[in-house]
Amino acid sequence: MGLRTEILPAFYQDSVVLMRISAQVRARVSVREVALFMGTPANHALLAQAGLATAAGQAAGPNDLIVTVSADDERVAAEAIGTVKELLAESSRSRETAAEYRPRTLDSALQALPDANLAALSIPGPYVRDEAMAALRRNLHLFIFSDNVPIADEIAMKQEALRRGLLCMGPDQGTAYLGGVGLGFANVVARGRVGCVAASGTGLQAVVSRLDALGEGVSHAIGVGGRDLSEAVGGAMTLFALDALAADPATEGIVLVSKPPHPSVLDRVEARLAAIPKPTVICCVGAKPRSPGKVVWVDTLQQAADAIVAAMAGQRWDSAPLSDAGQVGKCLRSLAGAGCGGRRILGLYTGGTLAYETGHVLRGVFGDDHPHRILDLGDDEYTVGRPHPMIDPRTRGEMIVRAGDDPGIGVLLVDLVLGKGAHASPAAPLAEAVNEARRSARAGGRDIAVLAAVIGTVGDPQGLASQAALLEEAGIATLATNADAARCAAMLVHPPLQAEWMREMA
């Protein structure tokens, strides 16, 4: 039972490449575990926690790669380490011969692209501030995908950005659209008249996908990072973005998307929105709607899109519990046989805001104290040493299979988020996991109902229709609206709700 460690000094690789290579080695060599981590303090702690730290590995610094292998056999361990090195060399070689020389500094990058106007950062959190400040000094807007950025750093970066009239989109921002270009995890949506400000990634994706389906489009969608509307950051970038969209001639309506802001911040933001002489919508999922004024308050992501489109057309918009009652009815009928009444809902989400919206809907229906569990698999506790679930389906797949063994779980609620940056065909591994879970359940004399909210557009690379078809083949009912899926799940486990909500629609 051996742990073997080797250090490759001055050998930096990003975490996605390292995880890919670990997975490949695990597939080829019969080792128990392969862990590839740069020797940063955070990673040392991680390795220790995972029982993979060794005395030999301790010496590694942040620029050194720690190769750790756990195997029963010396020979197997050596083979694994050899394979790791092979794959690393291959990866470097293919990157070097591909495209061009890769600049090592911002200055040499600017030499190569003199009128660059945006720096997209997806480097480890502790390093973000210095790189971001350097970028701002060179007059570049920022898109910061990185998380684990200290809040003091976020405040400092945003102050500096504001001072210079530049955008700081993030940290921890997965999606944005500028000038018609999607950054990060972005659905392919039409260019149009709606401007968005979002302290959310998948929430923004849901809104813009809905806009696209309604035949509308996006002028710009400025992501501000999940913490912008906290008391500490005070909505700094949100207010700046709102002003920019207010002044943008191409923007005719503005939507704000986030989880509930700090009350003091919400006041300021609402006041700013109210002062904008264009239709405006606030979607702070879970925030208590204010009394109707100039700014339209909505409860769900899909409603945000519907409301702004109506407002821009000068039409009234009425909120209703379900967006697409017809589709919901279909789902209820197809899943009726699963016998979910009285059992639990398990939500397994790749999108944080989507999970939050579902949680909010269920709290609205069942109160705060209910047995249903809605998990955001993008949360830190699930992504240690693993890529984000929007890219890597494994964690969710494993949890779905386990759910099949749990007789208490009657409904599985998932999101399927398409678009650039996401998995090439997320429906396939999802369908496979569900099939296995249902086989398990049936072997135990029961069934499990699975509902998927599919967030995507007809332009997305995965193919909206074909992804939905793959899910339906596995007996997964699909809906385009996440809140509808949440309510559908609620109706399945508590059938009396059907009479209430479906009758209203009829």
Next chain:
Amino acid sequence: MSIKDANQECVNRIQEGTAVWVDLRVARDVVPGMGDYTVFHAGPPLSWDRMPGPMRGAIIGASMFEGWAKTPEEAVALAESGRLRFDSSHHHHAIGPMSGIITPSMQVNVVRNDRFGIDTYSTLYMGIGKVLRHGAYDESVMEKLRWMNHDLAPLLRRAVHAAGGIDVKSIVAQAVQMGDEMHNRNKASNALLLVALARHLVAVGEAGEVARALKFIEDAGHFILNLVMAGSKGIMDAGAGIPECTVVTAIARNGYETGIRVSGTGERWFTAPAPMIEGVYFPGFGPDDANPDMGDSSITETVGLGSLAMAGAPAVVEYVGGTPAFALETTLKMYEITVAENKAYKLPGLQFRGTPLGIDIRKVVKTGITPVINTGIACKRPGVGQIGAGLTAVPIECFEKALEAFAAMRAVVQ
């Protein structure tokens, strides 16, 4: 002044510099601080007890040449007694390859940076094989030394005067487009020098001595190196001493340590143990015979030549090892650590992009990319000579020390 502005000022001065070989004089008469029992050497300051074999050998030879000692033993005794005054050539507007030993009676080239009124001095390049700078001091070396100083130098002086000076910078600018990088590969530039000198030698000299001089310069192979080094130092010195400036103005090795000087920190040296050279050895020699990196010739890298210009000198890899692709990659990497591009030295293969100029200590520390040096490998035993050629780098420690010192100075001022 911001660091950015200070660096720009420094680079501007470097770009405007000139390098013309205007004279040959006896060191005692022109080199500041030169006097009796004075020995200037390559690299940062160091004491006799730390000097490597080749440097000691050269000092022995020079002492005998000067008449300070009649035998090698006497020379050693002189050095050990503290009678000899040692200092870095760099402190005295002087420069030399390998051990770089300069003593009062030696003839020196005078290379002038007219734009800034700076004269820089170097001895005449002796050639390859058993030569003084590698610590050889047998009778053949001593005889050559005497001939060079008593016969060759005065002839060259008359020729240089007749020519009205020889523009070394112009030769370098042409040679960089002819496959030379000016540190290890000087085939084109040496030939251009001969072309520039020949008719003037003929005009001022008698056939026999002219023939001998021409043959000597041709056989030496790198005769122009000492001129280029003096010219480069004169050009760099114009950019020295600018407050807030993070540009490296000198890189030099004494065989024991490698040192750098930075414009904003004035005269200070930032040193680290001299690294070994990775390279190709001549038959019969290997790493066990090698001396650590030595010489002032890294002034070429400092001014944007040498390994920084390697993309224009792919043939040099036959000498130092590697591939032409590596030569290109080396120059590309060096752009990462410099602040400007040479207006005079352009690389055709890079669409006439100027070579990287102005090594910035901040960029070196940030990226971890240290200036590569193309250099000869000296035998650690005195008197043997060059035993190979290869590549080494300036230790990152030099730049880290410089950065700390620079920041400390700033903190005091602000």
Next chain:
Amino acid sequence: METKVLPEALRVINVGLESFADDLRADGVPVVQMDWRPPAGGNARLAALLAELDDEA
């Protein structure tokens, strides 16, 4: 406050995960992939010093 903030034509320097650059390139956006590594070889103290001495503008 200046309102000409929102860029119409993005030109991006990608610092980090290459997949972002690949996606942008596929969209026809001019993008340069930087070969980013922890500054000063991971030495936090020197990195902090460097951040202070970066006075580009």
